[in-house]
């Protein structure tokens with residue numbers, strides 16, 4: 160029986176148990192490129208993305224002076240008068256709109272047309288004649304329009320292909336993108352129920368007994384678990400994630416069964432059974448597209464989806480658009496869930512077997528320190544840890560022989576780890592309201608759709624695409640755009656640029672971002688990213704972390720290696736060292752494990768060094784206080800900028816601080832400012 164004890168009373172507490180969210184996914188998971196399209200997208204925002212081409216005011220030689228000869232001279236002031244009058248006429252605005260020029264494009268086109276006419280040494284003959292006729296009253300002011308429109312189309316060539324753009328941006332019928340799946344009538348079974356009710360178990364039983372099958376999971380850890388389980392049960396099964404493919408029947412010989420992360424689902428391979436786990440995640444703004452794609456596209460005679468009952472309506476509606484029915488199997492919890500009446504109150508009341516769920520890494524650090532001060536040993540699990548470390552920590556907690564009886568975790572524990580938890584103490588640190596897993600509100604559930612292009616194209620596409628927003632929304636592409644910006648000046652072919660922009664990296668980690676940029680630069684120079692180059696760049700050999708900063712840096716290095724493997728599966732010629740990199744990851748996983756084991760010591764070291772920093776602040780009394788403090792604390796615009804550009808890593812910053820402390824007594828304010 161799972162017993163919930165509470166330190167703080169809160170209605171949201173129970174939601175921690177159904178840990179099916181996305182908040183704590185490891186940074187290494189694909190977080191891809193989806194746009195959320197607001198219903199009322201402003202078309203002028205799309206126009207703003209188009210920059211007018213510069214048209215030189217050089218009429219053809221044969222035109223030179225002909226207009227003047229035919230109809231006499233036109234002074235600049237007369238010309239300006241005609242142009243201004245033309246642009247203020249409501250009929251002109253109306254004709255512009257009818258020809259696809261919104262107010263932004265009209266304005267830009269007018270500025271350009273006016274400049275063109277005024278800078279021309281001699282107006283093109285046709286324009287000269289029409290202006291002259293307008294001045295004489297022989298033509299209407301709107302007769303200028305064809306010349307204006309011709310100019311507008313020259314400076315905005317996209318106007319000519321807008322219809323085609325709209326056609327290819329028509330996203331109103333995603334089911335039709337998967338003709339192979341539409342060619343078969345799939346039997347869809349929805350396994351609905353709360354967490355720990357046996358949904359995945361039942362679907363997997365069917366998967367394992369089928370002639371062929373695919374399991375599509377939300378996490379690498381889960382995909383790996385199914386891969387292991389299938390092979391142990393005598394069903395040869397391959398593992399496919401963004402970073403690797405493991406063959407069960409020998410290299411290059413695919414098995415009829417595949418366990419994969421949902422992004423890697425093959426939509427052109429026929430299977431007898433497909434299982435899509437945690438189906439409610441198709442509403443996730445970042446990764447939801449992968450569930451939508453798998454659901455609409457997988458070619459399976461029998462499709463089992465497992466997830467929260469709140470997603471039944473959406474799945475049924477999507478199935479209807481595929482002319483398919485959904486059979487719903489509902490499940491009850493296998494174990495009772497009981498919320499205790501009494502709050503735990505304080506850490507001394509935490510008992511052996513308890514799991515303390517925190518909401519950030521910092522809370523993990525402070526709780527582990529507090530527990531250790533009370534002489535309690537705890538295992539630690541959070542999303543950013545490598546899979547091996549998570550498993551080792553889970554093992555330590557699960558092992559009845561182990562002296563470690565407590566677990567401190569973010570809700571990364573919710574997916575993919577089997578934990579023996581007779582009692583879960585859900586603690587919210589700090590007490591601030593954050594809603595997790597809040598269920599799917601009917602009106603807001605829509606499935607997400609993906610489109611991926613380099614940033615500028617992506618934004619244009621986002622603006623003009625049409626989506627059936629009763630069922631779909633475009634996902635969030637901020638990460639994609641961030642990466643596109645970062646490599647904007649690196650000369651890459653479109654396809655390579657696009658793939659680089661899809662890389663699943665955490666943009667909040669400067670070191671990972673800087674390595675991403677280095678990979679892209681090296682790639683653009685046609686230089687393979689060799690093992691020795693990589694080792695030099697990541698500071699190999701690794702050493703056991705001495706501070707929290709070191710530990711976090713090693714986690715980043717792990718992600719860099721993940722990035723290498725991810726790119727390696729797409730550009731094997733340029734990332735040739737995948738086998739060695741996997742070995743490096745194993746070593747690093749072990750070192751991170753050692754770091755996590757002594758996390759309390761790392762917290763202490765970091766606190767002490769912070770305290771030292773604070774006292775050293777006094778040494779800087781000569782310096783502008785804010786600047787000195789920022790340098791010591793690693794904050795401030797310059798520091799942020801250098802970190803963001805990857806020119807400064809946490810390690811380098813630490814080193815810099817140490818060196819700075821040594822020389823601080825001799826450095827004068829002016830020297831510092833000149834630095």
Ligand SMILES: Nc1ncnc2c1ncn2[C@@H]1O[C@H](COP(=O)(O)OP(=O)(O)OP(=O)(O)O)[C@@H](O)[C@H]1O
Nearest residue numbers: 179352353354355356357358359360361465493577
């Ligand atoms: N019929 C069964 N026989 C034996 N073990 C079972 C059975 N059903 C479920 N289990 C076990 O119970 C545990 C929970 O089951 P499962 O993972 O399928 O739950 P779930 O409903 O998918 O939960 P979640 O929503 O958290 O993914 C697993 O360890 C599973 O192996």
Ligand SMILES: [Mg+2]
Nearest residue numbers: 358359436465
């Ligand atoms: Mg499950």
